Amino acid sequence: MTITTLEKLDARGRELVFTGARTTNSFADTPVTDEELRDIWELTRWTPTMANTQPLRVAFVRTPEGKERLLPHIAEGNYAKTQAAPATAILAVDNRWHDQIPTVFPIRPEMRDHFEADEAARSHAGHFSAGLQAGAFILSTRAAGLAAGPILGYDKDGVDKEFFPDGNWSTILVVNVGHPGENPWFDRLPRVPEDAALAWA
């Protein structure tokens, strides 16, 4: 339901989603249910993308068999935490995201044909909007009461071949999901100084 009166998120919400949440590097053996994983998606799927195209796809790996298929493709430094996490989300771009245009953007179904004909534009637009959704997915995980541990140290081709053998989904980020274990967070690192990050006109 669309909200009609805006207001600031309260202090606890700001901490949970933005300022107090941390990338998690160890996981407790507390399980995560499929319902909790679906709740992450329930938040992410409403966040904006170019022309509502929603190119992000998610493969949730949470069985021992699934983990066994995933772990050989994870870099050494990310192995133990990925093994320990009760669930791992493989975030991917659907290389044929434009096939959904008649459904998700019915006011301009012909946009599908434009992106069918222009592979470079399709790849750029798909990766850009999926990146926005990936940013939202991390924050959605936190909002669902779970810890997120996004990692980029993995063999993309290996993950793609194992999980998306038809070539239609292309991995962009792997996110471990669960509850924090022992010593779950590194010390907080510095932020880019405001005068280097912001400009005013």
Place this chain on the structure above:
Amino acid sequence: MTITTLEKLDARGRELVFTGARTTNSFADTPVTDEELRDIWELTRWTPTMANTQPLRVAFVRTPEGKERLLPHIAEGNYAKTQAAPATAILAVDNRWHDQIPTVFPIRPEMRDHFEADEAARSHAGHFSAGLQAGAFILSTRAAGLAAGPILGYDKDGVDKEFFPDGNWSTILVVNVGHPGENPWFDRLPRVPEDAALAWA
């Protein structure tokens, strides 16, 4: 401050940031202060990026002079709302984001040299993490009690030349910021069906 006990974001928070907020297509003339714009950044700057590199930069355009410089580069369909918005954020990648590595990732300052030597890797990593941050920026705007209207219909080269003439920042997204005006939202469009968006292993 790092939070140590996770919990779900409450129902109102979920609505404000994820499920009830909408991309805004008209703006009231209610002003937005620089303090409110800084508050958006205060939320975004803590969200995760690869090796804490934080490549996103933001130029906040909120003076009549700034708007006059921006508007000639905005596509016709986005012109009226960009003119009406009390502030417009130009989101950009810093093409020399790796120069910040010794500051933001002091445990591996030599990563700077790796990315200095490999322009393709630098561009890919910078755009990917800036995309995550751009997704977070939209949600931060909502969490700051403001309406966000992200647009991709603009002349990127024109915006870059006008606002970033030294070539160091490269625009990736323009986001109008303010308070909703009349008929601010289109009808909600369909979501990609769950069986097309999610996989389980």
